[in-house]
Amino acid sequence: MKRSNRLILLIGVLLAAMAFVGVIMLTGSSSPGGGTPTITPKPTTAKVVKATIDIAAGTTVTASMVELNEVQIAAAGPDTIPDTGLAIGKTIRRAVTKGQTLGYSFFVSTGVENNVTDALPIGLRAMAIQVSQVTGVGTLIQNGDHVDVIISLKIQNVIPDPKNPGQIIKVGDPGPSVKLVLQNALVVGTLLPPAAAPTAQPSPTPAPSGQTSGGGQQPATSLNGQSEMVMVAVSANQAEVIRYAQLYADPAAGDNISLVLRSPRDYVQVDADGKPVMDASGNPVIVVPPLEKTDGVTLKTLIDKYLVLPPDILNK
Numbered sequence: 001m002k003r004s005n006r007l008i009l010l011i012g013v014l015l016a017a018m019a020f021v022g023v024i025m026l027t028g029s030s031s032p033g034g035g036t037p038t039i040t041p042k043p044t045t046a047k048v049v050k051a052t053i054d055i056a057a058g059t060t061v062t063a064s065m066v067e068l069n070e071v072q073i074a075a076a077g078p079d080t081i082p083d084t085g086l087a088i089g090k091t092i093r094r095a096v097t098k099g100q101t102l103g104y105s106f107f108v109s110t111g112v113e114n115n116v117t118d119a120l121p122i123g124l125r126a127m128a129i130q131v132s133q134v135t136g137v138g139t140l141i142q143n144g145d146h147v148d149v150i151i152s153l154k155i156q157n158v159i160p161d162p163k164n165p166g167q168i169i170k171v172g173d174p175g176p177s178v179k180l181v182l183q184n185a186l187v188v189g190t191l192l193p194p195a196a197a198p199t200a201q202p203s204p205t206p207a208p209s210g211q212t213s214g215g216g217q218q219p220a221t222s223l224n225g226q227s228e229m230v231m232v233a234v235s236a237n238q239a240e241v242i243r244y245a246q247l248y249a250d251p252a253a254g255d256n257i258s259l260v261l262r263s264p265r266d267y268v269q270v271d272a273d274g275k276p277v278m279d280a281s282g283n284p285v286i287v288v289p290p291l292e293k294t295d296g297v298t299l300k301t302l303i304d305k306y307l308v309l310p311p312d313i314l315n316k
Contacts, residue, residue, distance in 0.1 A: 058144020064282030109142035111192025
């Protein structure tokens with residue numbers, strides 16, 4: 001055999017060997033056993049957080065109040081919560097019944113209400129109070145919060161007219177008077193003005209799937225002069241006091257009803273170390289803080305108790 005023929009035969013053998021090795025590598029990478037590739041099945045179920053008890057709006061969720069359940073994937077949605085850790089420690093903003101599936105939106109007060117009667121305690125009435133950013137804690141009051149109500153009025157001093165029985169004589173100018181008239185009022189709903197149309201700005205980074213962009217908080221507010229309508233649960237007598245203040249507001253002075261936001265920790269019993277006390281079911285023991293006696297404020301109160309200098313002190 002000629003030398004050139006032997007060289008061609010050797011090259012052919014090498015090419016065949018390389019092709020065989022390539023086939024082995026391809027078939028080996030298709031599956032661990034070299035057989036048909038394994039196809040991972042699509043999940044048919046999902047994890048969701050459900051309430052183990054009835055939870056009132058304004059309650060801080062604890063571990064014993066929620067549990068993780070597995071449901072058909074069609075029953076889960078972008079609002080459902082896949083882990084109890086994402087709900088524990090947050091304040092829920094709508095009433096939840098036992099067994100109900102929780103969502104991220106449950107922890108956000110949107111300022112849009114369709115129903116306030118379901119959260120209204122027995123024997124109380126819902127009354128609307130309009131507040132500004134100054135008199136309403138920046139319009140950050142949310143459903144389930146507790147507030148105190150302060151009214152301010154200008155009262156005219158009068159004396160009987162000695163010359164005309166049944167008539168009065170006005171003495172001086174009307175003087176301001178301020179008093180806290182209601183404590184521990186439950187907020188059963190809020191209304192905020194519609195959000196302003198978005199302006200052309202760079203798109204914000206989207207929140208994780210199923211979460212609100214505010215991290216479970218009420219939409220952010222800025223110093224824009226907006227107002228808020230707050231529905232509070234009151235007794236019949238308390239409603240009369242608030243309505244009186246609404247009728248006799250001084251237009252020049254602006255809002256004369258202020259809402260003071262209470263800490264949610266005021267309504268949970270704590271031990272000597274400041275830790276929440278739990279009942280037999282593992283839920284925090286709810287308490288109602290005692291009423292505080294307040295002074296009420298007039299100019300005389302400021303002078304006598306707080307040592308504010310009277311206006312005529314500079315003339316002496």
